[in-house]
Amino acid sequence: MMRQDEKISVLFIDDESNNLLSFQATFRRKYKVFLANSPAEGMGILNKEQIQVIIADQRMPQSTGVEFFQIVRKAHPHPIRILLTGYTDAEAIIDAINKGEIYRYIKKPWDEFELQNAIQNAYEIYITREKLNRKISELEKTNDELNRFVYSTSHDLRSPLASVMGILNLAKMENSVQDPNGYLGMIETCVNKMDTFIQKIIEYYKSIRVEQEYTRIDFNVLLEESIQLFKMQRPDITYSINVDQPGDFMNDAFRMSVIIDNLISNAVKYQKPSEPNPKVEVTVKADDKKATIKIEDNGVGILDNHLNNIFKMFFRSNNTVNGLGIGLYIVKEALTRIGGEISVHSTHGEGTAFYLEIPNYVNMPDPGHVRKEALTESK
Structure with missing residues (x-):
């Protein structure tokens, strides 16, 4: 300066x-x-x-x-x-x-006067840009420090939560605590909710910090691994997978897993309690250019006036469900980093369908370089 x-x-x-x-x-x-x-x-x-x-x-x-x-x-x-x-x-x-x-x-x-004015105006632009660049650097540093702090704190919080959960499980196994009002169950629910929230924060941190690593992806394997976890949580839900992948597909496997897990988690979480045949359907069509993915459920759906806000952090479209309001935000961030797009169609009371388009980098000699250029142009 x-x-x-x-x-x-x-x-x-x-x-x-x-x-x-x-x-x-x-x-x-x-x-x-x-x-x-x-x-x-x-x-x-x-x-x-x-x-x-x-x-x-x-x-x-x-x-x-x-x-x-x-x-x-x-x-x-x-x-x-x-x-x-x-x-x-x-x-x-x-x-x-x-x-x-x-x-x-x-x-x-x-003309001396014209040129002098041009130099002065140019200098003012130079100074303004310099100040802006310094502010951006300061913000990036502050944001990085904040992310590191949140990540470190989240890791530290999981240890005492695990201890609390262990004590609760021990008390239930030994029947050593009289709990006629069900307080232990309430504590367990709160601890599980906090632990899930901490895991989401860690997931978000990794999604924005981990470098892109492009590998070949088998959608059948990716979806089966994701759905197996939810089958244990909700065995009453029917899961349907339809994959059309004739050739190789390459993208960031970690972020793809984050995206799929969060969207299926939403489909499971927002099922109607009264639905006799709850279901989650996943359809994938992949070619040498992109993968088109549809994840659909017959759950509670989303109100029309909420659709523009569902990808914002901590926004919850349905307060009757025990959600955190961070899953779809993580999905959007991860998609941005791998060059994907997402849209949603929902009918309140009938269900929701998310549509994804994710680029296939299998024919790109340097997909990481391509993605960095795309991010630079979008700024």
């Missing part, structure tokens, strides 16, 4: 010596001026000095100003770029502005 008494650092690039001398004579008292008579010399200065504003002539022997800025934008993205032109290169200039290579252009011969 510059001090108030420091001058703005301006790099001026022009192949004509007279223009260089004229710029220096006009602005040397106002700014810290650096001069270069070629793009190569200008790049050398950028590699050594902290420059806030770059001004370059459009027509130079070695390259045009726009071509130079195309390189500068990648190598030194922070300085604000101004183009000087005495020609009507309208298409090139408009294209450069649209692509972000230049902040603005000024016609030659330049």
